[in-house]
Amino acid sequence: MVDAQAVGASLSAAAEAFGASAAPVSLCWGALFEDLDGQGDAEYASAVELIYEGYLLHYRESRACLPGAAREHSLLAGDFFYARGLRLIAARGDAAAVGLLARLMASCSYLRSVGAAFAADDALWATAMGGLAALRAGASATTVEYVFDELDGALVRGDAVDVLAMARAGAPRLGLRHSARLAAALGAADSFAGAATAAGQKDRAAGQTDGAAGQTDAAAAAAAAAAPPPRSGPGRQTWT
Numbered sequence: 147m148v149d150a151q152a153v154g155a156s157l158s159a160a161a162e163a164f165g166a167s168a169a170p171v172s173l174c175w176g177a178l179f180e181d182l183d184g185q186g187d188a189e190y191a192s193a194v195e196l197i198y199e200g201y202l203l204h205y206r207e208s209r210a211c212l213p214g215a216a217r218e219h220s221l222l223a224g225d226f227f228y229a230r231g232l233r234l235i236a237a238r239g240d241a242a243a244v245g246l247l248a249r250l251m252a253s254c255s256y257l258r259s260v261g262a263a264f265a266a267d268d269a270l271w272a273t274a275m276g277g278l279a280a281l282r283a284g285a286s287a288t289t290v291e292y293v294f295d296e297l298d299g300a301l302v303r304g305d306a307v308d309v310l311a312m313a314r315a316g317a318p319r320l321g322l323r324h325s326a327r328l329a330a331a332l333g334a335a336d337s338f339a340g341a342a343t344a345a346g347q348k349d350r351a352a353g354q355t356d357g358a359a360g361q362t363d364a365a366a367a368a369a370a371a372a373a374p375p376p377r378s379g380p381g382r383q384t385w386t
């Protein structure tokens with residue numbers, strides 16, 4: 147069993163050069179990897195969390211570093227975390243795992259460039275964790291990269307892409323013993339997507355209401371400007 151506190155402490159130690167946060171670091175995908183793999187490999191879980199921290203520094207919000215850093219500072223820290231985590235896995239000679247993680251980061255980079263929902267990234271992270279566990283159980287690189295191949299193919303063809311649906315469809319191919327845990331992670335990503343969609347719809351509705359009010363005010367102002375000025379005379383008020 148991986149010691150989550152020890153892994154979190156290692157992340158905080160790695161962040162010291164960039165201004166470590168005082169808050170304890172909670173694990174994310176390293177914990178899912180451990181659930182799916184079940185071998186208690188703390189170094190591997192740490193590597194996953196280092197790579198994820200690099201991703202967070204590039205695209206979301208860091209867990210280990212203090213907030214408010216300049217963009218260039220965050221990118222540099224992200225590169226450091228990513229390289230440090232990937233080096234731990236590469237040192238084991240696991241080329242297939244390195245290749246899978248490279249596909250993951252490339253896909254997430256594309257999704258960020260087109261402004262996709264973060265739930266799509268989360269679905270790919272969950273898929274990659276299943277793929278890492280499957281590799282260690284003897285699966286081939288072709289098997290674990292199936293979802294990423296499907297995603298790349300759809301993008302090349304210009305098809306509409308539903309990353310969550312692709313991830314769900316590809317999960318059984320991994321042949322995991324604890325497939326229900328991967329399904330739960332994908333379900334959590336789906337819930338995140340639903341909440342984000344609802345929030346977005348609420349914001350858009352509020353914006354439309356504000357826009358309609360603004361159009362009404364503008365129309366009233368235009369009508370007032372076009373109207374002839376009031377004339378002085380009995381029973382009529384003079385505007386100044």
